Amino acid sequence: MNKEDLFKHVSLQDRKSIKKYLKAVTDGVGNGMLSLADNDGEITVSPDGLIRLNVRVSSERDRRELHIILDWKENDIAAGGDPNALVISAD
DSSP: OOOOOSOOOOOOOOHHHHHHHHHHHHHHHHHTOEEEEETTEEEEEOOOSSOEEEEEEEEETTEEEEEEEEEOOTTOOOOOOOTTSOOOOOO
């Protein structure tokens, strides 16, 4: 089965804007409702149950990429996970 992009946005932002967007994402995940919109469209998703967290940093020459992917099954009500398995700090 092929993946279908339901929403996609690419733009250049400064750190302050990125921080604002990431805060909105964390708030939305915490609330179980996340809305995204730009000039090309909009979508609202409801992350719930067990959410897979995929974090990866890659490099190509002098460019770094941080990938943070959250995925979940719709209508999944399971809870749990290991909150101590990953450490992310801003030190």
